[in-house]
Amino acid sequence: MAANSRVTIAAHALAWMELARRRGREVLTSEEVAASVNTNAVVIRRSLGDLQRAGLVSARRGNGAGFSLGRPAAQITLLDVWLAVSPEPLLALHHSEPNLECPVGRGIRPVLADLYDEATDTFRAALARSTVADVLERILS
Amino acid sequence: MAANSRVTIAAHALAWMELARRRGREVLTSEEVAASVNTNAVVIRRSLGDLQRAGLVSARRGNGAGFSLGRPAAQITLLDVWLAVSPEPLLALHHSEPNLECPVGRGIRPVLADLYDEATDTFRAALARSTVADVLERILS
DNA sequence: CCAAACGTAACAAACTTTGTTGCTTCTACG
DNA sequence: CGTAGAAGCAACAAAGTTTGTTACGTTTGG
Numbered sequence: 001m002a003a004n005s006r007v008t009i010a011a012h013a014l015a016w017m018e019l020a021r022r023r024g025r026e027v028l029t030s031e032e033v034a035a036s037v038n039t040n041a042v043v044i045r046r047s048l049g050d051l052q053r054a055g056l057v058s059a060r061r062g063n064g065a066g067f068s069l070g071r072p073a074a075q076i077t078l079l080d081v082w083l084a085v086s087p088e089p090l091l092a093l094h095h096s097e098p099n100l101e102c103p104v105g106r107g108i109r110p111v112l113a114d115l116y117d118e119a120t121d122t123f124r125a126a127l128a129r130s131t132v133a134d135v136l137e138r139i140l141s
Numbered sequence: 142m143a144a145n146s147r148v149t150i151a152a153h154a155l156a157w158m159e160l161a162r163r164r165g166r167e168v169l170t171s172e173e174v175a176a177s178v179n180t181n182a183v184v185i186r187r188s189l190g191d192l193q194r195a196g197l198v199s200a201r202r203g204n205g206a207g208f209s210l211g212r213p214a215a216q217i218t219l220l221d222v223w224l225a226v227s228p229e230p231l232l233a234l235h236h237s238e239p240n241l242e243c244p245v246g247r248g249i250r251p252v253l254a255d256l257y258d259e260a261t262d263t264f265r266a267a268l269a270r271s272t273v274a275d276v277l278e279r280i281l282s
Numbered sequence: 283c284c285a286a287a288c289g290t291a292a293c294a295a296a297c298t299t300t301g302t303t304g305c306t307t308c309t310a311c312g
Numbered sequence: 313c314g315t316a317g318a319a320g321c322a323a324c325a326a327a328g329t330t331t332g333t334t335a336c337g338t339t340t341g342g
Contacts, residue, residue, distance in 0.1 A: 043301065
């Protein structure tokens with residue numbers, strides 16, 4: 001249960017919302033999304049809450065309410081999704097400070113942080129190349 | 142404590158071993174490495190054990206034993222380190238199977254797996270561009 | 283033989299993730 | 313204007329990781 005499946009859950013929800021939209025259902029409840037993802041509705045509300053904070057979906061409350069896409073699926077990249085739901089860096093530095101009396105302990109953190117950032121940037125760029133619409137297209141083809 | 146600091150610990154250990162080597166100390170004990178990283182010697186033995194299994198370091202046991210680099214620091218990339226210590230994928234799929242009666246639930250997993258693999262490959266390629274020797278150079282400069 | 287150091291198992295503490303329940307808040311609609 | 317339906321949210325448990333720690337076996341140079 002270690003790794004992050006939040007991007008997967010969120011991307012699944014968005015693709016399903018887009019498919020429903022094409023079928024004429026603009027708004028879905030968390031229950032309906034949860035049925036496709038096969039999880040609890042609260043888990044979906046939490047995930048879609050993250051996406052809402054990032055503007056990727058909008059939520060209406062009250063009777064007959066639910067979630068809808070905040071903008072066209074072709075304008076939501078997987079990078080947008082990742083940024084919305086994934087607060088953790090891909091690689092972490094030491095969590096207890098290294099020994100500063102050692103030259104390596106003293107100097108290694110900015111060096112690694114820099115290299116990790118570079119690698120993370122290429123990862124992000126790759127995610128930015130696919131949209132929710134692309135994902136749905138590939139699912140349906 | 143969520144994210145992976147194993148690459149950091151291992152890279153720190155390797156850079157320190159290389160610096161010690163240049164100073165004439167070919168072999169370091171786990172205690173000596175632990176002192177620089179500022180952690181427990183058993184943690185270092187676990188980490189260097191992973192690296193040893195990947196051929197990046199060698200360990201000698203018995204009296205006067207310790208760890209030494211398995212090949213030149215300029216030939217150990219951060220990708221080698223990552224592969225040696227990081228079994229987890231960067232992004233995970235659903236851990237409970239999605240609803241297979243929904244088109245999205247049925248088709249999304251290979252699509253996402255493919256996209257995640259692409260992004261992970263660029264991440265790996267970025268890590269492959271730096272070696273332990275590069276890291277040490279940047280620390281010392 | 284024996285001392286030094288790796289190898290490894292076992293365990294606790296802290297933390298995350300997911301799932302779940304229960305309650306509150308909002309709002310469209312009759 | 314009340315009510316039902318649905319999001320929002322807090323709290324909690326179960327399971328899993330990570331890190332640190334102790335303890336003990338295993339190896340080997342001298």
